[in-house]
Amino acid sequence: MGISSERDLVEFIVDYTRDMALSEEEPGTILDRYFVPDFEYCNDGLVIDRQRMIDHVRPVRKNVDKAAMAANDNAGVEVHQALVRGDQIAARWTLRTTLRKGKTFTAEIYMFGRLAPDGRIQRIDQTNRQLDDQP
Template sequence: MGISSERDLADFLVAYTRDMALSDEEPGTILDRYFVPDFEYCNDGLVIDRQRMIDHVRPVRRNVDRAAMAADDRSGAEIHEVLVSGDRMAARWTLRTRLRKGKTFTAEIYTFGRLTPDGRIRRIDQTSRQLDDEQ
């Protein structure tokens, strides 16, 4: 799936977030669908490469309450604004993740990125702000 429109970007944020947290699919396979192999993902100043992203997904999947997220239509990515212009993308969205210990992790996220000609992601610069737990 390549990103070439606002709809593509919104669909990516929803599908990528869901697949990385809830899918049994290998994280590397999911990354390869959306990102170039040497992508850089800079989140709150920390640059994450492919291997570090794969390593990050394993504990996320252990801590997510899959059943609660599947039953809660507010879980996952809530898209507020997206923009795609040429090889640049931007989004403002909220992530809600139900955790096994009963809490909900919620963050407001601002994402800016660079795309390759085939619509895969080359770089993301992202900042997030954790919101109060919603129990």
């Protein structure tokens, strides 16, 4: 899947979030669909490479309430803005995830990125602002 429009970017945010949290598919296969092999994902100043992203998925999949997340058509994602201009992307979105222990994790996410020529992601610079958890 290559990103070439705002609609593609919104679909990426929703599908990638859902697939990484809920799918039984190997995380590396999911990453390869959306990212070039040597991508850089800089989240709140921490650069995450492919292996680190794969390692991050295991605890996420263990801790999310899969039934609650699957019941939401958009996987708990609300995209407020999405922009694509040439090889540049930007989005502002909210993630709401119900955890197995009943709490809700909510964060505002501001994402900026650069696309490879094939439309997959080459780099993301992202910052998050966690909102109050709700019981």
